[in-house]
Amino acid sequence: xxxxxxxxxxxxxxxxxxxxxxxxxxxxxxxxxxxxxxxxxxxxxxxxxxxxxxxxxxxxxxxxxxxxxxxxxxxxxxxxxxxxxxxxxxxxxxxxxxxxxxxxxxxxxxxxxxxxxxxxxxxxxxxxxxxxxxxxxxxxxxxxxxxxxxxxxxxxxxxxxxxxxxxxxxxxxxxxxxxxxxxxxxxxxxxxxxxxxxxxxxxxxxxxxxxxxxxxxx
Amino acid sequence: xxxxxxxxxxxxxxxxxxxxxxxxxxxxxxxxxxxxxxxxxxxxxxxxxxxxxxxxxxxxxxxxxxxxxxxxxxxxxxxxxxxxxxxxxxxxxxxxxxxxxxxxxxxxxxxxxxxxxxxxxxxxxxxxxxxxxxxxxxxxxxxxxxxxxxxxxxxxxxxxxxxxxxxxxxxxxxxxxxxxxxxxxxxxxxxxxxxxxxxxxxxxxxxxxxxxxxxxxx
DNA sequence: AACGTAATTCTTGTATACGAAAACCTTGAC
DNA sequence: GTCAAGGTTTTCGTATACAAGAATTACGTT
Numbered sequence: 038x039x040x041x042x043x044x045x046x047x048x049x050x051x052x053x054x055x056x057x058x059x060x061x062x063x064x065x066x067x068x069x070x071x072x073x074x075x076x077x078x079x080x081x082x083x084x085x086x087x088x089x090x091x092x093x094x095x096x097x098x099x100x101x102x103x104x105x106x107x108x109x110x111x112x113x114x115x116x117x118x119x120x121x122x123x124x125x126x127x128x129x130x131x132x133x134x135x136x137x138x139x140x141x142x143x144x145x146x147x148x149x150x151x152x153x154x155x156x157x158x159x160x161x162x163x164x165x166x167x168x169x170x171x172x173x174x175x176x177x178x179x180x181x182x183x184x185x186x187x188x189x190x191x192x193x194x195x196x197x198x199x200x201x202x203x204x205x206x207x208x209x210x211x212x213x214x215x216x217x218x219x220x221x222x223x224x225x226x227x228x229x230x231x232x233x234x235x236x237x238x239x240x241x242x243x244x245x246x247x248x249x250x251x252x253x254x255x
Numbered sequence: 256x257x258x259x260x261x262x263x264x265x266x267x268x269x270x271x272x273x274x275x276x277x278x279x280x281x282x283x284x285x286x287x288x289x290x291x292x293x294x295x296x297x298x299x300x301x302x303x304x305x306x307x308x309x310x311x312x313x314x315x316x317x318x319x320x321x322x323x324x325x326x327x328x329x330x331x332x333x334x335x336x337x338x339x340x341x342x343x344x345x346x347x348x349x350x351x352x353x354x355x356x357x358x359x360x361x362x363x364x365x366x367x368x369x370x371x372x373x374x375x376x377x378x379x380x381x382x383x384x385x386x387x388x389x390x391x392x393x394x395x396x397x398x399x400x401x402x403x404x405x406x407x408x409x410x411x412x413x414x415x416x417x418x419x420x421x422x423x424x425x426x427x428x429x430x431x432x433x434x435x436x437x438x439x440x441x442x443x444x445x446x447x448x449x450x451x452x453x454x455x456x457x458x459x460x461x462x463x464x465x466x467x468x469x470x471x472x473x
Numbered sequence: 474a475a476c477g478t479a480a481t482t483c484t485t486g487t488a489t490a491c492g493a494a495a496a497c498c499t500t501g502a503c
Numbered sequence: 504g505t506c507a508a509g510g511t512t513t514t515c516g517t518a519t520a521c522a523a524g525a526a527t528t529a530c531g532t533t
Contacts, residue, residue, distance in 0.1 A: 041316055041516065067484075077518045079297075082486090083304055090308045098259050099485060099524055114398035121343040125336065180332035259486065285514075295488045300516090317494055317515055 043080035047087040054093050054104050055194045061106035065094065091191070109247045112195055116240025119192060120233045122185045123172070127228035130175040131220050138175045139221055142168060146213050153206045161206065162197060168213060172232075199243045209235070261298035265305040272311050272322050273412045279324035283312065309409070327465045330413055334458025337410060338451045340403045341387070344394040345446035349438050351395040357439055359389050364431050371424045379424065380415060386431060390450075417461045427453070 050070075053059055065085065067078045074081070085102045088094040096102045107115065145168040152160035169189060173182040199205065212235040219227035268288075271277055283303065285296045292299070303320045306312040314320045325333065363386040370378035387407060391400040417423065430453040437445035 043516085078485090079517055079519090083301070083516095086301060086304045087308060090305060098262075101485075111398055114396045117347075117396055118340070118343065118399050118402060121339050122336070125339040129335075178332045178335055180329055181336050184336060261486080296515090297487055297489090301486095318496095319515075 041080070042076055043083035044087075046074055046076065046080055047084035049074070050084055050088060051091075051093060054088070054106070055191075057106075057194070059104045059106075061104060061108075063104050065102045065104065067101075091187075093191075109244065112192075113240045113244055115188065115192055116236060116243065119185075119188050120236035120240070122181065122188060123169070123236050124229040124233040125181060126172050126176040126178075126185060127216065127220065127232040128225045129177055129181070130172060131223050131225035131228045133177040134175045134220050138171060139217065141171050142217050142220070145171060146210070146217060149213065150210055153210060158197075165209075166193075172216075195243060196239060199239050199246060202242050202246055205242060208238075212238075259298070260294055261301035262305075264292055264294065264298055265302035267292070268302055268306060269309075269311060272306070272324070273409075275324075275412075277322040277324075279322060279326075281322050283320045283322065285319075309405075311409075327462060330410075331458045331462055333406065333410055334454060334461065337403075337406050338454035338458070340399065340406060341390070341454050342447040342451040343399060344390050344396075344403060345434065345438065345450040346443045347395055347399070348390060348393040349441050349443035349446045352393045352438050356389060356393045357435065360386060360435050360438070363389060364428070364435060367431065368428055371428060376415075383427075384411075390434075413461060414457060417457050417464060420460050420464055423460060426456075430456075 050065070059065070067081055067085075071078050071081050085094065085096060088104075089096040089102060093105060094102045095105045145164050148164040149161055149168065152158075152164055166189070170186070173185040173189075176182060176185075212231065216228060216231045216235065219231050268283070277283070285299055285303075289296050289299050303312065303314060306322075307314040307320060311323060312320045313323045363382050366382040367379055367386065370376075370382055384407070388404070391403040391407075394400060394403075430449065434446060434449045434453065437449050
């Protein structure tokens with residue numbers, strides 16, 4: 038299926054914002070970007086709408102759209118919500134997960150482990166996403182899956198940043214193991230708790246990272 | 256601030272979809288609606304995007320946009336997520352809530368009670384929204400507040416439907432009381448549990464309602 | 474020189490025009 | 504009568520044109 042140009046541009050801009058090519062508050066110039074992408078303003082405006090609705094940009098009527106990079110506080114808030122969503126995924130999945138999916142989780146986890154050993158953060162990142170994706174799916178709640186994916190995607194670049202913290206990868210792996218064990222045992226509460234802290238700790242680590250970066254900058 | 260036409264139309268369409276003026280799968284004709292609203296296709300297309308992204312419509316490239324009314328299954332799924340969000344609101348609010356906000360909650364609750372006694376479902380509905388709004392705010396997590404409002408708004412018309420179930424109003428009031436009590440006591444777990452069941456029960460009641468409507472139709 | 478105001482320019486929001494893809498309708502063969 | 508192929512028509516996606524509001528600048532007054 039041939040996607041439309043506006044969608045492609047939206048993806049492109051989304052990536053550019055998420056990887057920090059645009060800084061907070063920067064104005065997205067319609068005609069300028071239209072030139073850059075070799076399209077008219079129409080598909081760009083459609084892309085802007087998508088950005089605004091997903092919270093990556095703010096659209097002020099008759100003024101323009103401005104990129105909105107979440108600050109440390111907002112990020113922690115988002116991780117807090119993500120933790121609750123993933124906890125729910127785990128809670129539901131504990132009752133519904135298939136043996137097959139458990140196998141897939143273990144396999145993804147193994148690939149994670151290998152990536153850690155190979156110091157391949159890109160691979161780790163990819164497999165980690167796979168791990169969580171399976172979990173969302175296994176919640177058996179399509180809406181929850183969709184919302185989880187949405188927020189996960191939004192937090193993706195910050196998760197990555199957070200992986201730099203020393204020893205975090207190993208700890209993360211251990212947490213994954215605990216999650217799979219709880220799921221296998223059908224322990225809904227345990228799975229929920231494990232996931233909640235697994236995600237929440239990322240927000241906290243992120244907080245510390247920010248603090249240390251601040252300190253280093255002085 | 257003068258809003259733009261496309262936003263006004265998006266709101267209008269949103270209301271029309273939510274109150275059931277459009278049935279599931281119905282195609283939204285661009286030129287037809289453009290005539291109806293006396294605008295060109297451009298603002299309509301922008302409004303469509305908003306609908307598609309909030310899940311109220313589906314946009315199929317080169318085919319058009321079709322309204323997507325959630326079925327019973329999806330509704331229950333949404334209530335399940337809403338329950339988790341509200342539980343988190345309660346959990347966080349238990350630690351942060353001010354005496355002032357507690358007072359407001361009690362006041363909103365009282366107005367709810369009066370609405371129940373006066374058989375004024377509109378008023379109940381309004382005050383109930385107020386009650387939950389305060390809770391979202393008192394979570395102290397702006398992102399959570401925003402997401403909760405978004406989903407609450409989306410579930411609004413179905414909540415209303417669900418209020419018809421006999422005895423539900425009185426039960427709901429009792430649940431509100433329990434929530435406020437837990438918050439006052441600073442009991443995070445208790446508040447979370449109370450809210451989770453308060454919301455989740457709505458999904459279940461809804462399920463029963465659907466089932467009984469089905470039965471009645473036979 | 475500083476401030477307020479008016480004119481100009483720039484940008485956004487909306488309308489219209491055009492090209493392309495899908496839906497449809499007709500027509501003809503089996 | 505049914506099905507398929509080709510053309511017609513509708514509708515979507517994009518480009519361009521136009522209108523209205525905001526920003527900026529230039530100028531006049533104090």
